[in-house]
Amino acid sequence: MTEFVAPTVDWAALSPVIIVLLAAVVGVLVEAFVPARPRRTVQLTLAVAALAGAIIAVAALWSGVEETGGTVVLGGSLLVDGPTLVLQATIALLALISLMIIADRTETGEDAFAPNAAAVPGSDYEELARRKGVQQTEIYPLVLFATGGMLIFPATGDLLTLFVALEVLSLPLYLLTGMARRRRLLSQEASMKYFLLGAFSSALLLFGIALVYGYSGSLRYSEISEATQIPGGLDSLLLVGSVLILSGLLFKVGAVPFHTWTPDVYQGAPTPITGFMAACTKAAAFGALLRIVYTMLPGLAWDLGVLLWTVAILTMVVGTVAALVQTDMKRVLGYSSIAHAGFILTGIIALNEAGIVAVLFYLLVYGAATVGAFGIVWLVRERAGGHDGADGTSSILGEATHLSQWAGLGRTHPLLALTFGLFLLSFAGIPLTAGFAGKFSVFSAAVEGGAWPLALIGVLASSVAVFFYVRIIVLMFFTEPAGADGEPTAAAALAPSAEGFALAGDAAVAVQARSTVTTTVIGTEGFAVVAIAACALVTVVLGVFPSPVLDLIASVATFLP
């Protein structure tokens, strides 16, 4: 009997993950032992400290990785190399910014989450909890757990760790999705859908892992990669397994045909969570996808190329086309995130170092704009009854997500609308925004990697996409607000910009139904403003001076085998 040998663990290399997960565990204890009144403060401080600590830990690891190329930790389960660090920094940073928005209770004193998520929607019990000002502070540890999973996800070195990380990041997200304060049924439905479909895709992933294990006899990427070099008789086992694994990951990034959950979940989830999910989950999942495609399956590049090409093209086209006909802001952003997943896939298909750099950079700039945009969506609210509370009966409701409700926002709240316009321009990839630098780098990587048809489709899709981004800007700045007499204009603004779109009717109906509801922008506690400003800053700075960051990423853009 061989003696048990304790593996030597390079704890330092794991520090970003450990800090966040430890803080999450402590957060659970805080829930149990800290009195209700200071609890939120403690949780928030803990979470911010943990995420900031993770960023510092990444920074501390940076120079070592830059020199050595990376460390293999836990006997190969985790690989702390350049891309890992870049992604961990990105995820931690975006999570930190998201957390600021999640934590903000706004001028209404209510955060985005149900006071008591366990209460039946619309029940007396829920109303009681709301009246008493109960707050669900479990969201902080949940966010930290999810973030911890995301930090592990792109660093994984074997398929089992990959699966575990996937579940660690997914389960808290399922919960968070169902915790919206407003439109709780929609939120819970979204949560349920997300969970079921997530479970489905996890099953596919697991099945794929099993098949690949059956082929190669290993779970380690490097060993699987070696096994694929040896000609064997069970090619189809490997191929089908790989397809299943990829499909599991493509589900997480929201690529067609595994995208169906995206708009529903984005719409139903509490808006700050949507921003967090859209930015950070994407970064984590693309990081893992990048690693698997580049280190585990390079031998199958030819066979799987057709899959990735098909998925990328479908994703770009479907995301763009479907976004054109949406009338709900959160769904527009949801479909736009699908289209962006397609653009990022073109960078992955490039299969060169420029592709790695481009994808990592794109994830950062897209994430920043996304968090900021959802943050703003969260602040644009419906107000029931009278204007500006003159008669004392007005009350702030949920987010004003219907497009027509955004009409004229540029006049009433120019700064907010300008910032939102900036994010939209970045999504659209207009020069001097970070989105342009990102799109340019993925498309040029794709062209360099010989995938020019993809780049071409990407550019075409981007130009179509400009249409619906600019339409929102036009709506905000050049359309009369949808007041008592402004309804027709708001509806009309949607109609002509969408010649023949079956949209004007919807808009008119929607506006009519809400005729006593006006759109307003609520004040914040300050966290959200800081967060949105940070996103805007990133978007502008990386748009004007992208090269320092691109160079920084390029200096470490090599995967450990």
Next chain:
Amino acid sequence: MHTLTTLVASLPTDTIAPASETVRAGVLLVAPLLVGLPLLSAAVLLLSGRRSDRWGHWLGVLASAASFVVAAIVFVTMLQRSEDSRVIDVSLGTWIDAGAFQLDAGMRLDPLSLTFVLLVTFVGTLIHIYAVAYMDHDVDRRRFFAYLNLFVAAMLILVLADSYLLLFVGWEGVGLASYLLIGFWNYNTEYAVAAKKAFVANRIGDLGLIIALGIMFATFGAVDFGTVLSGADGGASEGTLTAIGLMLLLAACGKSAQFPLQSWLGDAMAGPTPVSALIHAATMVTAGVYLIVRSAPLFDAAPTAQLVVVIVGAITLLFGAIVGCAKDDIKKALAASTMSQIGYMILAAGLGPVGYAFAIFHLITHGFFKAGMFLGAGSVMHGMDDQVNMRRFGGLSRYMTITYLTFMAGWLAIIGIPPFSGFWSKDKIIEAAFVPVDGSPWRAWVFGAITMLAAGITAFYMSRLFFMTFEGKRRWSTKRDGSAQHPHESPKLMTWPMIVLAVGSVGLGAFLGIGDRFVDWLAPVLGHPEHDEPVLPVRVITVLTLALVILGVVIAWRRYAVSQVPVVPPVGTALTRAARVDLYQDSVNDIALVEPGQALTRSLVYVDRTAIDGTVTGVGLSTVLLGGWVRRLQTGYVRSYAASMLLGLVVLVVVVLLVQS
């Protein structure tokens, strides 16, 4: 027998493209002020707005005069230097630093550029002074002076540039300023159209200059005069040089209103008269002549291009002269004469070394007498309630003596009566045209005869103009308000510039011409060409020319001074009718260029509307339909989502397996 070309070839190259020296200190460093002063004044006038309305015009005059003073200082300094050190570069620092292409901005001060600077600033200043009175009643006088200053500054940049690229800056500046000035009264649609026409014709010429710049850069890797002109001798094939030469000629045609781009000049009379004087005498139209003479080494190495230059000059020369015979509008008749006289200069410039100096010589004398006559015409209009139809003048000599006398000086100068200015310069050009090229006398005969014939026609139409205006019986109509005409002399501010210019018209030619003083002055740039004897003895040429001139004057005297001039123009011969409409130039342009262009535009608009817009709309519509379809797939049921995922997965697996097998 030595032929001309062998003589030219035997000239040391440094006399053609002399080595220049760069000045870093000394009095010549004031040179940038030449351009700076009028430019600054223009900026002040444009930016200060209405508050400078009261004194703005004087600032304009002052800027122009100060620029002349600077020019005089530079001139005196230059005279003190020995003849072989009169080509000076004043560096203004690095302009463009783009990898392999590096260009310093600088000014080239040499006798050629200085000649232009003196002409532009001196005549320009006189025109400024004149305009103070002429534009007295115009509410936008300040703006007018700003544009005049801009015009002068741009012209100075053009002639002082030390590279073709900087020259191009001035070239465009002149085009812009002329557009602004011709269309100064742009509330009148016709005038605005005239300005546009001038602008478009100039743009075509500019295209030539741009292409020439491109070829130069491709051939020599530089666009500064030093490199290009010294590289012309052996640095490039003759074909390349011919291409550059022809493109430069195209540029010159646009700016100098030469055939076939001459049509804008007559319409450009729409601008206030001082503008016409400035465009026709001192600036703008002389730019083409300057460009060709400045590029002399290029043209010397490209005989074909030279021949084309001569032909263009000859055609324009005759064209302008014929048109001039039929025009009844005094300013348009003068415009036609400008076209014709510039034709002389271009022709002379095309003759090669034998003609360069004479081209510039004629340009200078022309600058004086033409400016004088334009100002005279303005004075007549001033006294006759802006009437321009010469058939409504007549007998004005008694009412405006100074205008009459100064105009007479200009008239005698332009038709080349000795000892007036024009005689000295024009006679030299006619002589040069009679010099055989390449030993073949046919060109000498053809071009010599044309220049001589044109001299006779010039005498006729200029005499016609002069007699119809000042002699004969009065044929005045009433004023626009119905009252009777009261012709009167113009104020002193207008007459004094005319007197000064008249002095130049009388004496400048003799002063510069006797003893080849002017040719010697230009020698550091253009060399001292030896040339063959003309095919006719010089004396015979002069006598024959004078005989033709006198014949022209006599015919004009009989028809327009002695006999009664009909107030309504007679139908006239076919040639007269053709000449009245500029020999159908506009119709030709319309048929050859405008209508095909408009047809092209219309068809493009049609294609754009139906095909492109249709496609775009169609794509948009089908995208939306597709979107609607995609939206229907998004049912909201988890089971259908899962099913679609599964279906997609199966399809992907099948595809991957198919590809693999």
